[in-house]
Amino acid sequence: MAAAFDIATTILVFGVAYAMLLFIISVGLSITMGLMGFVNLAHGAFAMVGGYITVKLVAPLGVPYLLALVIAFFLVAALGAVMDRLLYRHVYGRPELDQVLFTIGIVFVSVAGVSFVWGPDPQNILLPEILLGDVDLGFKNIPVYRAFMIVAGGVIVAALFFGLERTKIGAQVRAAVDNRRMAESCGIPTGRLFTIIFALGSGMAALGGGLGIQILGGLKPVFAFEYLVIFLIVVAVGGLGNIRGTFVAALLLGIIDFAGKYFLPEGGGFFIYGVTFIVLLWRPHGLLGKA
Amino acid sequence: MTVPTPRTNNGAAAGALLRAHRFRAIELIPWILAIAVYFLFPGYRLLATQILVLILFAISLDLIVGYAGIVSLGHAAFFGTGAYTAALLADAGWQEPISALALGAVTAGLLGWVSGWIILRTRELTLLMLTMALGIILYELAKDLDDITGGFDGINFENTAILGLFPFDVLYYTTNYWYAFAFLVLGFLVARTVVHAPFGRSLVGIRENVRRMHAIGTPVQQRMRHVYVIAAMIAGVAGAIWVQVQGNITIGVYEFEMSGNILIMLILGGTGRLYGAFIGVTVFTILENLTETVLGTDPPYWELVVGVALIVTVLFAPRGLLGVFDPLIRRFRERTP
DSSP states (O other): OHHHHHHHHHHHHHHHHHHHHHHHHHHHHHHHHHHHOOOOTTHHHHHHHHHHHHHHHHTTTOOOHHHHHHHHHHHHHHHHHHHHHHTGGGTTTSOHHHHHHHHHHHHHHHHHHHHHHHOSSOBOOOOOGGGSSEEEOSSOEEEHHHHHHHHHHHHHHHHHHHHHHHSHHHHHHHHHHHOHHHHHHTTOOHHHHHHHHHHHHHHHHHHHHHHTTTTTTSBOTTHHHHTHHHHHHHHHHHOTTOHHHHHHHHHHHHHHHHHHHHHOTTTGGGHHHHHHHHHHHHOTTOSSOOO | OOOSOOOSSHHHHHHHHHHHTSOOGGGGHHHHHHHHHHHHOGGGHHHHHHHHHHHHHHHHHHIIIIISOOOOSOTHHHHHHHHHHHHHHHHHTOOOHHHHHHHHHHHHHHHHHHHHHHHTTSOHHHHHHHHHHHHHHHHHHHHHTHHHHOTTTOEEOOOOOBTTTBOOOTTTOHHHHHHHHHHHHHHHHHHHHHHHSHHHHHHHHHHHOHHHHHHTTOOHHHHHHHHHHHHHHHHHHHHHHHHHHHTEEOGGGGOHHHHHHHHHHHHHHOSSSSHHHHHHHHHHHHHHHHHHHHTOTTTTHHHHHHHHHHHHHHHHOTTHHHHHTHHHHHHHHHHOO
């Protein structure tokens, strides 16, 4: 009994930590997809660039980890805004096939760019002392890093919900996701709104990239390809543009993925794809999505 | 993406449709080139054989992407299934290549039938996700069952001579080239017949306006499933040839990269025109080889080239390389009625 409880809590802690990471990275993607109906396969590239910036700020430059995360957030958010204005805007409203190809092109360029600048070797991060070791919860020791992940994720989720439910810009975003033309008719500048959301989403992805280097097993230039699928799956399972749905999907997939790999180290990889398959058949618009 | 028959006159439109399926002399060019390559560049037969097989694979994808408008990011599922059927049969002692290839088409077709029945009920992003998920599930399965599939190391196998007369030649790719060539001709003729048949025209109708096709009584769902199965079978054949000519299979046949690359090649060439597959695959494969032999793989110049090519294609030539010539051809035609 004690052993079963121990296993269950382990899965829960590690699964939720992973889920938080998935949510932080995917939520921006979900909103941009819901808002513009835009298929952005390059979202993982922003997470990758954020991860690299964090690593390089911490290791050679000696910037504290948390500060490095904040810098990565702002740098990549700015990058996102520039990309949106210069490149992405040309493919909004184009057929989805065009968007898929265009953003895959951006993934390719980012993969090449990262290996040009930082080389092809896997990167790892030197975590500060304070995030190493275990924290004692009374009945169980859990790694500080995972606990930090969960707390940080919780704070971000709360901030996001607050921002979306209680601020004017949040209300505008909800209106635009719901019915873009109607929102425009009411004088909401959806174009500018979208740039802001895009920048914010890119910044969040960068934050996730920096936070998750350890959980995701190091950074490589192919990161943007390897994780492209999983972020999209979280968004699709949750329902486009639905933050609550994305959160539920991240929890579901994060825990199932960890449990699958825990019990079946050899074959656990395809569990989440199986779950995705079933969920999307049952609800093609995602768990909480609208038809 | 649209079919270039914007005539107002009904008689002219009917005439254009009737003419569309006739063979024209210009259609001989790729085949003559393919035959010439064999004799002119004996050192590149391996590459040339791969190009032929990939063209067949791209044609199968064109049937669903270009004609039926189903965007798939998991087409390697069928390629890999055909390939594994042929390879595992040979490994188990069934070494006759053509029957193994036919069985590969059957298993890939079955997979297409079952998965199409499920997947094609969805639309847009969900559809994209499900095709992708199917491809990845099969890849992960093949990776886990590595005592059967050989995993990353793969399996080597041998086939008996084709029709008992022409043995495979993995050194000089003589028979292998013509084997791929013959099935490309066959597959192309099948695809060409399909797209010009009323069945193919109804697919274009579905792509352009689903509601109208529903309204005039077309069994939309059934048509999509059928073309999905046909495409799956052709992809299965391509997969089987891919491994038979090499005498080796690895789980690479199921990789996401395979699905992604073939889609990219098709788009670069141009969708919904069958010959786009020829141009796209050839240009992509040759450029990839050139870049990697001249500039090397580290740092990855090829990714840079592909990425920029994709972005530029979408922004400036959304109808593919062949589509670039459309306005020129139209102007030429208008001047010489």
